[in-house]
Amino acid sequence: MRASGIPCWLSDLDWVIQHLPGCSLSLPPLPIISEESILALIKSITAETNSRLQTEIDYSNRLALLQHRLEPQKTGPNKLITRTLRHYLTHVYKSHHRLSLTRLLCGDMVPITFHSSPARIHSLNLDENHSKRCRACLSPLQPESPQHVLLQCTANAAITTLRNEFLVDVAVFIPLPTTRTFTNVESLYYLKAFIFNWSTVRRVARFIHEVVVIWKAFTHQELDGSYDESSNEND
Ligand SMILES: [Zn+2]
Known part of the structure; x- marks a missing residue:
């Protein structure tokens, strides 16, 4: 049916492969389809998809917390892995803490909850002052x-x-400045350090969730004009 140009599951599969974002691959011609050629195709799709995803992460300001992310390993040094079951999805047991952390990491809290993206580590210019400056300290x-x-x-x-x-709580696991104060660059560095550490991820997820509740x-x-610190958000 595919050879005759009649729609079938094989032509549907080929269409899906050809329309994967950033993918330039397709099913091999019928005469050379084999277990080896399909395994090679799966490997190529995986590599191209990972590359596309990583590029999107690397160039998105809203995903600054995910840039240069190294996945903690049970043994050995942390590794750059584009797709995997993330440690925070298995180590943070409380669902509302896990959800708040996931939303923050995936850029879902900018610009509604926080007006500036995590990539904003330099001072605002005058044009951005009113839309992106901190609504609490008003600096x-x-x-x-x-x-x-x-x-x-x-x-x-x-x-x-x-x-x-x-x-x-976290100073036991990650050395901190004695002043416990952070510059713009340091605050991004330490937030990522707290998140991408198996010993502190549960603590930072709870902290993020509780701060987001207060901030909202x-x-x-x-x-x-109806601020109530006791309000709660259990998503
Ligand atoms: Zn502020």
Whole structure:
């Protein structure tokens, strides 16, 4: 049927392969289809798909937390792996903590929850000032990035208290500056370090979730004046 140009499952499969994003492959011609040629095709599709995904991650500002990610291994040094079952999906047991961390990593909290992407580690220019500056400290050129709210901003007392407790907790596993204060560059570095460490990922997932709950309540109050720190979000 395929040789005659009649639609069939084999031609459907060929269409799907040819339309994979960034993929330039297709099924081999019928005369040379074999177990070996199909295994080689699967290997090529895997390599091209991984390359395409990695390129998209590397060039997306919203995915800055995933850039240069090294996956923790049970033994040996961390490795760059484009697709795998991520450690935070198996090590963070509470679903709402896991969901908050996953949303943050996948860029789902920018620009609604946090106005600036994690890639914003430099001061804002004047044109960006009103749309992207931190709504809590109102520092004129300070981007409201996730890492700023989580690790730098001291304008919200509840978040600052949570942060201090969290940093005491994780300092056992990751050496921290004695001042426990971070520059823009350092806050991105340490947030990634906390997430991509098997010993701290559960703690940082809980911290992120609790800060996001407080932050959403605070920014909601900015809109309608009804800030309530006790409000909760169990997605
Ligand atoms: Zn701030």
